[in-house]
Amino acid sequence: MSASRSADQIHATLSSQIVAGHLRPGDALAETALAARFGLSRTPVREALQRLAAEGLVERGPRRAFAVRRMTTDGLRHLFEALAELEALCAGMAALRMTPADHAMLAGILDSDDLPGADYAQLNIRFHQSLRQGAGNDVLAGMLEDLNRRSLPWRNAQFEARQGRIASSRAEHRAILTAITARDDTAAAAQMRAHMGASLGVILEMIAARD
Structure with a gap:
């Protein structure tokens, strides 16, 4: 296995354990151990830890x-508030700029969600x-890149934390797509804000139950 793939494996394992609470705040992450x-x-351990540091998990x-x-x-809430506003801005602009071919591509992604064994995250x-x-x-x-990297472990974890979250997320995606295909930028932005707010709600519930 290459060093890059090894780092990906370590990163995925550690981020999942941190978000789930199996690794607690203050726990040491010694490279040798x-x-x-x-x-x-x-080498791959160091790379994985540096990525986790960039995401704010270590x-x-x-x-x-x-x-x-x-x-x-509060830190998570502030992160998701900023992310929601930028994601909403993107959704509104996409509603005005995406082509019918782009709409079909988005619909194809959502259709793939329903396939058996699909990796929803x-x-x-x-x-x-x-x-x-x-x-x-x-x-x-570019502004979204850092926020997305820092929020992604939490966003992925929500689909394991609450039964039914995948179904509700799918419905929220469909509502966003409907607004985009209608070229309704206001509705697309509002649907995206609601979608990100729902994600934050699940994540905060997950943390409360974990702690």
Whole structure:
């Protein structure tokens, strides 16, 4: 396995354990111990930890050692408030700029959600990425890149945290697509804000139950 793929594996495992609460705030993440745990060298471990630090899930403590960072509910709320407004802006611009071919592509992503064995978290990422591209604004897309990276572990976790969240998320995506195909930028933005708000609600419930 390449170092990059190994780092992806470590990153996915650790981010899932942090969000689920199996790794608690303040828990040490020593490179040597993690390398032994995964049976890998320290290079992919270091890469994975640096990615987690960029996402705000871990931080460097004394002697530059990594540890799980405490994410407060206020911190998550502020993150999702900013994300919701930028995502809503993208959705509104996409409603005015996307072509019929783009609409068909979005519909295809949503249709894939219903296939047996579909990876909904990945399809959710594709849907939001397509809207950002459809907005046709590179500056806005760049602003969203950091917020998306920091929120993605929490957004993915919601689909495991609450039974039925996938179904409600699908319905919210359909409502966004309906507004976009109608070229109703106001409705598209409002639907996106509601969608992001619903995600935050599930995540806060998940944290409350975990803690």
